[in-house]
Amino acid sequence: MKHWSILRENVGLKIGAVTGLVIFLIVLLLVGVVASIPVPLISKFSMIQVLLVLAILIATISVLVISISTTLIIQRPLNRLMAAIREAQSGDLKTRARVDSEDEIGEVAEQFNEMLGKINHLETNKLDTERKLTMAQEELRYKAVLEEKAAIISSTNRKLEESLNELSILYNISQALSSSIDPEELCNLLGEVISKNVGVEEFAILLINPDTRKLEVKTALGFAQNDHVRSLSFELGEGVSGRVAKGRQVVYIPDTARDPLFLHYKGEKRESGSFLCIPIVTKSNCLGVLNFSRRDIEAFSEGERRLLTTISAQVAIALENAKLYEETKELSLVDDLTKVYNRRHFQKMIEMECKRAKRFNRPLSLLMVDVDHFKKFNDRFGHLEGDHLLVDIASVLADNLREVDTIARYGGEEFAVILPNTVESDAEQVGMKLRELVEKMYVQNGEGKRSKAKVTVSVGVSVFSPTSEGQEDLVNHADIALYRAKSRGRNRVVTYRASDSASLRAVE
DSSP states (O other): OHHHHHHHHHHHHHHHHHHHHHHHHHHEEEEEHHHSSSSHHHHHHHHHHHHHHHHHHHHHHHHHHHHHHHIIIIIHHHEEEEEHHHHHHTTTOOOOOOOOOHHHHHHHHHHHHHHHHHHHHHHHHHHHHHHHHHHHHHHHHHHHHHHHHHHHHHHHHHHHHHHHHHHHHHHHHHHHHHHHHOOHHHHHHHHHHHHHTTTTSSEEEEEOOOTTTTEEEEEEEEEHHHHHHHOEEETTSHHHHHHHHHHHOOOOEGGGGTTTTTTTTHHHHOOOOEEEEEEETTTTTEEEEEEEEETTTTTTHHHHHHHHHHHHHHHHHHHHHHHHHHHHHHHEEEBBTSBBBBBHHHHHHHHHHHHHHHHTTEEEEEEEEEEETTHHHHHHHHHHHHHHHHHHHHHHHHTOOOOOOOEEEETEEEEEEEEOOOOOOHHHHHHHHHHHHHHTEEEEEEESSOOOOOEEEEEEEOOOOTTTTTTHHHHHHHHHHHHHHTTSSSSEEEEOOOOOOOOOOOOO
16 A cells, blocks of 8 residues: 555556656746737736636646646556456466566566466466376376286286196196097006196096996005005995095095095005095086095196086097997907907807807807916017907907808907808818917017017817707807817817706816
8 A cells, every 4th residue: 555655646646747748848938928918908808807718728738748748657557457367367377467668567567477476387387296296196196006907917817827728738638538548548648647746645546337336446556555445446425436426526625534435545555635526527427536645735726627527628629539439349340469259259249140040050160269367478578469369369360260150359369250150060170270280380489589488379169059058058068168178288179068057167
């Protein structure tokens, strides 16, 4: 208020000075004008009239001068200053008041401009501060997002590594399962692959025997008494394995010491730990179970249990394929190894020949030929040489029979020979001939050289009787005669006699 009062005083002095100067000049001008007017003309007016006119003129001119001075000196600068203030109030802090003079209004305008500059500077600083604060907040938010993303990426990488490891294990197992179609060989291969890739201390495969309907151990790894464990069998429902096979549900025991149903492989596995039993199921049929053991408790994670369940499904498919292969193999006519007829074809032929012999009242004989001490031969020279021996014997037998005769591999090292239209004495002669040919046969000795090894066969002879029940009796009688030949020292031909059935005993 003091500032504005001083401003009014200074401006008033300025206006007064201007007005006084103008009035002084006007008075001088009027005096000059009056002096120049002729006397006769002046004489017509009184002095009072002249002075009155002069006073009115001077007053009027003074008012005009004061009004104009006020407008020029105060009103216009103040209007411009107010306009600048209104612009600043509307938010335009970059506007500036016009400074036309160095008087108080000009000073106010300069101070106003200076104030706007400071406000603008403060506003700029405020904006910079807010911008920096916003950037800091964004950085913190991005940092949190990045940390969250990093955690997600780390978790994803860990899951990918686990998935790759699982895929690698599944691939190795699928390779092993696809390398064989023999069930026993499949079980052994699977045991080796799982022990290398899964990391379990003990592993066992138990399959259901279709004849006895019992679970039998086919593969056992990691046990102190491995051979004894492999001889174990379980009833369906017995122990954990039997329960899983019967119920077809996975059973996981985190601590076997606390589960009374866990049989510890009937006492063969003494240590406690964790145990996982998974059924081998194909469609609605349970083939057996897979057993996994670790010495630590709660040692199988959920992911591992899921992986091992997947492995069980692969094993089920492989075993089912092996089973189908065996069935398909049985459906074929020729034995894969020896290239003579197989047992399935022999059953068809013996049935047909028995019906023909009975219908036409013709003689029919059967020879059962078994290789002597074949197991010892295998143990000495190996299974490969044993296979070669069977091939050679089959070739000798087939090459020395008639076209109407039928030779088949009955099983293992045993061959069956059907002799149609052959009486007992002729069948005995054929048996003797075949026995002598085998005894003279050259076989492989296991060292890459051909030598004369001592290989013999025993032959059992039976003759079809129209009064017998059929081919079952013919085959059984030939088997009895064969075992009689073995009991008498092997390498001989024995013909079945009715008295043999009563005195027959098992022979090693």
